[in-house]
Amino acid sequence: MSTIISTNPYSGTEIESFTAHTKKEITEILEKADKRFYAWRETSFAERKKLMLAAASELKKNKQEYAEKMTLEIGKPISQSIAEVEKCAWVCEYYAEEAKTHLANEVIKTDAHKSYTSYEPLGVVLAVMPWNYPFWQVFRFAAPALMAGNIGVLKHASNVFGSALNIEQVFKRAGFPDNCFTTLLVGSDKIEAIIENPIVKAVTLTGSGPAGSAVAETAGKNIKKSVLELGGNNALVVLKDCDITKTVDVCVQARFQNTGQSCIAGKRLIIDHSIAEEFTEKLLRKVRELKSGDPMDAETYIGTMAREDLASELEDQVAKSIKEGAKLLIGGKRQGAYFEPTVLGNVTPKMTVFKEETFGPALSITTFKTMDEAIELSNNSKFGLGVSIFTKDIETAEKLAYRFNEGAVFINELVKSDPRLPFGGVKESGYGRELSKHGIREFVNRKTVYIK
Incomplete structure (x- = not known):
């Protein structure tokens, strides 16, 4: 027994x-x-x-x-x-x-x-x-x-x-x-x-x-x-005409709620190069404000990961990506099962954090110049659970929804499950x-x- x-x-x-x-x-x-x-x-x-x-x-x-x-x-x-x-x-x-x-x-x-x-x-x-x-x-x-x-x-x-x-x-x-x-x-x-x-x-x-x-x-x-x-490796596709303040708030929630341990978390931030610097600066400010600590504290937003081996696995993915050329913008440190909220910049599709699902509080940032490039980056994944698109031009975004190879397309919102809507993915x-x-x-x- x-x-x-x-x-x-x-x-x-x-x-x-x-x-x-x-x-x-x-x-x-x-x-x-x-x-x-x-x-x-x-x-x-x-x-x-x-x-x-x-x-x-x-x-x-x-x-x-x-x-x-x-x-x-x-x-x-x-x-x-x-x-x-x-x-x-x-x-x-x-x-x-x-x-x-x-x-x-x-x-x-x-x-x-x-x-x-x-x-x-x-x-x-x-x-x-x-x-x-x-x-x-x-x-x-x-x-x-x-x-x-x-x-x-x-x-x-x-x-x-x-x-x-x-x-x-x-x-x-x-x-x-x-x-x-x-x-x-x-x-x-x-x-x-x-x-x-x-x-x-x-x-x-x-x-x-x-x-x-x-x-x-x-x-x-x-x-x-x-x-x-x-699994999922959802993209957060941020267009240059988005409401930056609101979009930053949603992206932080999409990546870091449940200490990042979610199949539908927004793991790859794919952002128009023209607003990347301003957006990243505001994003990092928000991430710094996330309170880590005792999970039993009502004010805590980032708890520990579920097991130490999971935190260690994420640590390895981040370390590999930095060696591959990613830039550590914030976080990156582990203590036992706790992993700091982490953001990596200069990420390309060849890097570990872009290719693999990161099941914890780590966000990668990749920039694009055209909508076609953004869609190609988003679809460049073996997963197809969902994608979030942020823009004020809702009509155009809706017309482009069919080009995303996903089980769900959310416009100006994080991907989430709702009893009233079907939930599931394609590909792997x-x-x-x-x-x-x-x-x-x-x-x-x-x-x-x-x-x-």
């Missing part, structure tokens, strides 16, 4: 330990989930709505409790942890209200007396989730999956098992029947066998490219549906969509019904 230790990255102290589920326990959990599905799918949308609204209420009522655990586990600033829990309540409320409409039978006129498409649940869906948004990543899957009549089984990242159990607790406190949503305390080495289990009908993963590739391979071999939300950022009606329809059987 193996033990998993949870460590506070800020203090370095042990939080708690967890006993991993055995092979027998995993089988029992899956069997109970499967049995629950056949009763759960018979419930009405009205019944599910009542329970999902109760989950939203539970999240709001005990947001401090859930946020504190999150902050202890990954060093996330407490104010941002609270905001994450509140956003989870929003997605629960959204699907409680909209699921019935999203999954209503779609009547299609044919030569039949009646023909339509119905949307029916698949069964037990496995969610393999990351640590960086330990509540939000899970709830944006769980809320639509449960409202569609599916059962959720969670394999969370090993450093956020406390949050994983808290999520299970949210659904229990809300009154959901046993085994509607269950957490598996297992390492990544157990995922393949779980996916292969006939009880599991589909899998969704948010995480790294290698993890996504491994999960997709196993799901593919077993002919099971998968949705992947992987994955496939499938979460959220909105598109997300809830990923894990359903689109059944054709034809009546003569």
